[in-house]
Amino acid sequence: MKTISENTCFGGVQGVFSHASEATGTEMTFGLFLPMEAQEGPVPVLWVLSGLTCTHENAMTKAGAQRWAAEQGIALVFPDTSPRGEGVADDESFDMGQGAGFYLNATKDPWGHYQMWDYVAEELPALLEGQFAIDEARQSITGHSMGGHGALTMAMRLPGRYRSVSAFAPICHPTQSEWGRRQFTAYLGEDEAAWARHDATLLMTKTGFDGPLLIDTGTADQFGDKLGTEAFARAMAERRQPGTLRLQKGYDHSYFFVSSFMEDHVDFHAQALWS
């Protein structure tokens, strides 16, 4: 593993590291914030999954999460959103290919490197546990947009792994969205049965999440018609899923929205992680 940078930040350290990933067959880069408390022993960790076009860097520099993670004594992991580099398939549009891995394991050509489910759910946690003062028994997960999709699907499909889940303007129903159908067709093929495991609304109907859940989405989200918030809300209500879905007046899809509610989300996870 290579250390790209380490910056003191809110009394802890914001690091950026890269390593050769077996899952993706590429060099992968991630950000890791360790609070001061990590010098004394393992700390709980909050996974922060990012959205379309993002690298490991966007949430790390714009979401303002370190302030609250430092206060709560929690680590933050910022994975990349896809494999990258020469030889990695890409697409001209911003919502497919590099920067748009959709947190799944692609089964179709030419997307063989796109194994972001395995990378985020298996390989990176194992790597972190071995190298850093992180307590694998205390993990939670959040994400923005496509990263919200990743957080919700991982939380529901890996029961017992995450103590709490939250999302900012998540893609909730990709099997019925422009942000999903084209990408799932490319990555997973035409068989829509294979898509269902990556649709938070369908997973909510089928299994739900055994723990606290928080979602914030802005009423002025410019991509609101692609998110499927209505379908997810209905599925939550039908299931009687404990949780909170907030529609935030006037907020859009940007990091100005994400940062505005980051304190709430980190505090929400801290309550689950420290209990």
Add this chain to the structure above:
Amino acid sequence: MKTISENTCFGGVQGVFSHASEATGTEMTFGLFLPMEAQEGPVPVLWVLSGLTCTHENAMTKAGAQRWAAEQGIALVFPDTSPRGEGVADDESFDMGQGAGFYLNATKDPWGHYQMWDYVAEELPALLEGQFAIDEARQSITGHSMGGHGALTMAMRLPGRYRSVSAFAPICHPTQSEWGRRQFTAYLGEDEAAWARHDATLLMTKTGFDGPLLIDTGTADQFGDKLGTEAFARAMAERRQPGTLRLQKGYDHSYFFVSSFMEDHVDFHAQALWS
């Protein structure tokens, strides 16, 4: 004036605007955060001047200031750091030309567009006062690196204008620094007498600042040898200038450093602005 974007942020609005500047003879872009309270009437304003290579955008997206400004009911202005565009002189190095206006009025060719002192100290305040709910009687100023240089020199040379001044890792003694001598020579000419008005250490010795002053600089600042912190500290002490200079252990020159202490700085200014 053109509205480039407006995003709801911490209950207020983060806007980006552009306008034809008389001072620079170019189109200039700036960010303006207005807290919720600005809907009711004029609010105090904190100027946030940025460093080398930055546009209006860096501090606006990475410094995390809106959270604290919203809490204190204070507006934030994020000006650009130089004129830009075709026909505007530039230099190959990152520390001269576009992105490196040094908050002065250039007197030498080919830097005629570089009138950032007049732009930030005169033209932009007048423009804001006419268009937004900003109380010109309650202004304070801060900045990072080259922007800290701008904040300190403007505060000392415009007595009565700013109620308080602060800076993050400011360039304090540019007449004796790699970050200053080459740029002043280009923009102002060989006569070093013309440089003195743009050197915070010399201004501290000569006039000081009649109000509260706060500076944070990291002990691990990778550009520490260019800042002249020692000379400024001595000048502050010799003058008996009321103020606080903090050397923050382990912090470097990045926005991870700036954001770590932004809460302190906004609260510091709020105390002066609301008293």
